[in-house]
Amino acid sequence: MTPAEIRERVSAACPGAVEEFQADLLDPVLRLRPDRLREVCRFLRDDPGLRLHYLRLVTGIDRPAAADSETPGGIDVVYHLWSYELRHGCQLRVRLDRANPVVETVSDLWPDANWYERECFDLLGVTFAGHPGLTRLLMPADWVGHPLRKDYARPERYHGLPTSRATVLAEGRAAEVAPAMHDTKAQPIEGYLRLNMGPHHPATHGVINFLLETDGEILKKATPDVGYLHRGIEKLAEQVGYVGTMPYTDRVDYLGAMFTNHGWALAVEKLLGVEVPRRAEFCRVIASELNRIASHLISTGSLAMDLGAFTPFLHWIRERETINDIMERICGARLTYNYLRFGGVSRDIDPETLDKIKHWIDHFEPMMDEFDRLISSNEIFVRRLAGVAVISPADAIAYGLVGPNLRASGVAWDTRRDEPYSIYPEFAFDVVTGRAVHGTLGDAYDRYDCRLREIKESLKILRQAMAAIPEGEARVKVPRPKPAANEVYARVEGPRGECGFYVVSDGTEKPYRARFRTGSFTAMTIIEHLSPGLMLADLVALIGSLDVIAPEIDR
Amino acid sequence: MTDTPAGRDPTAQAPLCPTGGDSAPLVVTTRIDDLVNWSRENSIWYLLFATACCGIELMQTGGPRTDLDRFGAVFRSSPRQSDLLIVAGTITYKMADRVRLIYAQMAEPRYVMAMGSCANCGGLFQQSYSVVPGVDAIVPVDIYLPGCPPRPEALNEAILRVQDLMKSEHWASRRQGRGNP
Known part of the structure; x- marks a missing residue:
């Protein structure tokens, strides 16, 4: 309709x-x-x-x-x-x-x-x-003003802490630890133990805080408290313009920077009406799928590490080093790629790099089986994940889960296939969904399993893309973007699901408003709903299996 | 065993305590500063304090290729066991109190490395309304490591610079520049 x-x-x-x-x-x-x-x-x-x-x-x-x-x-x-x-x-x-x-x-x-x-x-x-608890989400509770208002001015100081680098240098850097601004202790409540889990905790995947109410080992509730990495990228986008925002999008999702690059480029290209050359599309797909594999390696590896198995993590870190090397050849950076340009990519992928990717895939495919032998059917690992934190398909949709988290609950939806962008319709690949490996659809193990199988699908796409890459230009010259007043929502399928960019233009070189819709933000909202009755240790499995990362939540 | 000198039994084990002459034990003399600093610099336990992008490079540096373990540097999750606070990423105002708390929980002598542009000076986010322009506004910083994010090689080098700092400590004094000499 x-x-x-x-x-x-x-x-x-x-x-x-x-x-x-x-x-x-x-x-x-x-x-x-x-x-x-x-x-x-x-x-x-x-x-x-x-x-x-x-x-x-x-x-x-x-x-x-x-x-x-x-x-x-x-x-x-x-x-x-x-x-x-x-x-x-x-x-x-x-x-x-x-x-x-x-x-x-x-x-x-x-x-x-x-x-x-x-x-x-x-x-x-x-x-x-009528909202059940309308409090600040990202900024500290005692913050004054609303930063995304157009007339907002940054305060000179916050609790005596200067907000500009020049003042820090003028007043001298801290020789002793600065005094506390707030009391960060969790306030006790009657009948339950109240605990802070985070924001500095090895299993929270970045700076995320969980306020736990527990009765012994059983959770009464876990309330996520986010904003510890809120860097105001959307406001910065309004200040630095379309071109300048590209490197900032790298930092929105540093494990999947190619996807945030891609989403931003798609949004602005839609506003400008720019066509991208075919070779550039292939470069984008190859780089993206490599990036997806790298992200899933960290996700599955660190899930295993959170549950106590350190070796699988080291295996995947080693494989990821090779991807980093390839990425460095492709775009010059290991982590924050800044690879895409409006109308193409910053540089072409040379044949030697394609060879390196082929070699790596040949080496990596058997590694997948080795990884499976190492951990996937490990008794402890399976018991920690099977049947834990089950998400029904209806819940997954209602809470706005996307990507592997949504598919693990049995909803076969992949933006690459169902709302196609770039040249994805030309490739044959399966949309993996949860298959209730251990009896329950949508449990933590299914989410883990989906990610591993998605790596294999990405390898399929990579092989096809490298075989079919055409000759030609990798970039068309696009003048400095100055789109007419309009609005657009562009989306790509990132490793953490739909990665959307809502951009409002007003005819200038800077976006009037940019809102990045990320998978981790909505994945966090379901944790409070799932937590009652979980064991304390299961919360770690839940967080790890949802693959949330802090910058995507806070931006 | 082609390189074994003739006449020596290759299976004979070296004595546990090296001896000079017939049976007199070999005496090693050193200064207490050197001994303490030597053991300290070769067991830098750093706090796994990954707040943003730099944290991923921190993980890669701990991984098999760069392998920080070879310098005796391993990550800990508790500040109370750590010698070195690597601030790997952006610090926001909401996070500032936690950095302060973590630093206060570390035992002396403690060292702080600001890893990456954000921790150095706010970096890319210096103009943002929510980012602390440099972690040195909150805690004293010993080593500034530039880069956005720094490569593992750079982090490796920075760990060696921390070792150099440790070499110059005097066991009887609190750390220089920390109020109580």
Whole structure:
């Protein structure tokens, strides 16, 4: 169903709710009356002809009134919806009063909206009436102001700590440890033990904090507390422009930098209407699939390490070194690639590198079996994962899980196949889904198993791509991007699932608003739901099997 | 055993305590500073404090190719067992208190390495509203390691520089520049 047809249906069911239909945008938008939002959302989710069960993204855009115009300013809250069953989606928007932005919550309709709305409150100051716990998500609780507002000014100091490097140097670097700003101890509660797990903990995969309430070894609840790596990349994107944002996207997901590069390039190329040469597409696919393997190596290896098996991790680190070498040949960097350019890639892949990749694949394929022998059927490893933290398909969709986490629950959805981009339709590969290896579909072992099998699929794609790579240019010259005012949502299938880039342009060289939709953000929201009743040690298995990494959550 | 000198039994084991002359034990003399520093510099236990991208390179450096273990440097997960705090990545204001706490939990003598541009000065994120412009605003830093992220070779070199620092310690004094000489 097209957005126009969805709009017809909404207008028929909820007359007067749609204020405007913006069909001229790249992704058409339904602008709703704020007081009718919940009614329309409920209809969109429950109507048998629409079934928009997946809330992809909620975000806000600050639009202050221009100095010379009569139109009043406001804050837009944007909702992206999608249906896996019917393969259609739409975007909703409400325009709120900038001085007092209030809208009703949808977190009871789609549970992953809980965190999206908290982030929106944190960074833009939008209040969601009826939200179960509207507190700051990313910034410290005592932070003043909402950073993504256009008129936000960075404070000079935060608890006496200078915020500019020049002040640090002028005042002298710390000779002694600085005084504490907050009390970081977990406050005790009656009847349960309250613990901080993190933000510095070897099993949390980066700086993530979990507030645990436990009764002995049994968890009553684990509440994730994030934002310890919130670097404000989206605000920086508004400052440095389209070209300058490319290296920042590397840091959004440093284990899958090629995918964030790709998503950003796709979004801007869509805005500009640029065609990419075929050889460049092949270069992108080859680099991406190598990167996917490298990311899954870290994911599966560190899962084994978290559960106490150190050797598999070292095996995969060794293999990853070779991928790093190849990546260095391809783009000059080991980790933060900055490889893609609008209209191609920064440099062509030479034949010698292709040879090296072939050699490595020949060496690596038998290694997969060795890895399986080493750990995959290890009694302890299996028992730590089988039947633990089971996610049903309905839950996986409702909580917005994507990528291997979604597929492990049995939902066969892969952006490469189902919403094709680049040249992926030309390759034969399987979309791996959970197969209930140890009896339960969607348990932690299935998620591990899916990642290992995806590595094999990536190898298939690599072989095909290297055999079919055509001659030609690897880049077309694109003038400095200055897209006309428009909006776009571009997505790629990253190692942690859908990696989406929502970009709002305004006719200048800088994006008006950029929002990166990442897999780890929504994967974190399900942890609180799954944690009650788990053993304390199972939480480690759950976090590891979801493959969350901190920069993707916090950006 | 082609290289064995004729007339010597190749299976004979060397004595556990090397002897000079007939049976007098060989005496090694050294200064206590040298002995303490020698053992310290060859067992640098660093805290696995990977906050961002640099943490991945830190992992790779601990891996088989660069193999930090050969310098006696192994990672620990607890600050109380660590000699060296490698701040591998960006520090945000929300994280600043935890860095302070971790540093305070380490036993003297303790060393801090700021790994990568973010820990050095805020790096790419210096203009961001939420990033501390350099970890040296919070804790004293001994070694600055540039790069975004630094390569494993560079981290390796930085560990050797930490060893150099350790060589110059005097056992009876607290660390220089830390208030109590």
